[in-house]
Amino acid sequence: MFTGIIEELGTVAAIDHLDDSAVITIDAEGLVDDLGLGGSLAVNGVCLTSVRTGDASPPGSATAESPGTSGAESSGSLTAEVPCPFIAEVMGETLRLTGLGALRPGDRVNLERCTPAAGRFDGHVVQGHVDGCGELLSRDDYGQWSTLRIGIPYSLAPYTAIKGSIALNGVSLTLTAVSEPTEASAWVEVGLIPATLTHTTFGDLAPGNPVNVEVDVLAKYTARLLSFGTTPDTTTVFNSTNATRQGADHG
Structure with a gap:
């Protein structure tokens, strides 16, 4: 992790x-x-x-x-x-x-x-499992900061939210803007301070360059859970397994 x-x-x-x-x-x-x-x-x-x-x-x-x-x-x-x-x-x-x-x-x-068990947790949970590859669409460089717009696969858009977390090229960032569900193409925006531009590859990133995208793992698990329409009853699953095992033992 x-x-x-x-x-x-x-x-x-x-x-x-x-x-x-x-x-x-x-x-x-x-x-x-x-x-x-x-x-x-x-x-x-x-x-x-x-x-x-x-x-x-x-x-x-x-x-x-x-x-x-x-x-x-x-x-x-x-x-x-x-x-x-x-x-x-x-x-x-x-x-x-x-x-x-x-x-x-x-x-x-x-x-x-990788993060040591006793290490300080400064960013967000990043697995290193890239969900898709996007590309830098545009960048606006100001005096003390820059705004980057990154195009992402449309399938990843539901996992993005303003002020939510995302990993772009491995960098933990906070989203400042996201595309609307009605837009044909999906994108996200991030604001970067000079320290981030200097200590990561974003300082050299040009429009058209690929960007690895890993959305928030908590959003992915939440979407997976909601896709079933109900919260799984782990107690029932456990008891069912035990009952099956007992039946096999007595058979």
């Missing part, structure tokens, strides 16, 4: 494209020095798992001695050139449904380590 409070800006060092997946290497500026095999890192809001086992690169990745798997398309710096990098394997579905597929070597990305 994450909170949407970005800890560091990383840089994409390399992307090795395979048939329907990719291996992405990120220079995480020391954030992952103690992150070993199986550790989690949110990259632009996408929860990825480290495949690093202590050396600079995972089995089968490109190195100075080995050009990589036959048929793989490699771009950017070699993984061995980045000290203590974060390396993750990304399947094709993730590449297609998030903005990770559009990343190129040299791109900056928002990074957040």
Whole structure:
């Protein structure tokens, strides 16, 4: 679990494209020095798992001695050139449904380590499970702040509300405006202070750039519950299970 409070800006060092997946290497500026095999890192809001086992690169990745798997398309710096990098394997579905597929070597990305149990909770509940990919429609830059309008998939619009929470490219933000249900296209707006623009990738985001969208998990569970039209009676479910088990025992 994450909170949407970005800890560091990383840089994409390399992307090795395979048939329907990719291996992405990120220079995480020391954030992952103690992150070993199986550790989690949110990259632009996408929860990825480290495949690093202590050396600079995972089995089968490109190195100075080995050009990589036959048929793989490699771009950017070699993984061995980045000290203590974060390396993750990304399947094709993730590449297609998030903005990770559009990343190129040299791109900056928002990074957040998973939240420790005893840590301070400063943002909102962020799972790192991106619900859809939107794009920046427009931005208005003022003297001390900026307003960004992001187009989102229409199916996500019901989970948005003014003053509600949303994670955009992994950043926990408060919605300042949302589209009306009658509008053909869905969008949300956020207001960003200089600190957010400086310490996240939003300072460089241009119209047309993809934006990973994760709506509030509480809104998703609420909608799921309401879709059944009634509150499930967990006591009845439990007793029914026990009765079934007792009947089987006496049979």
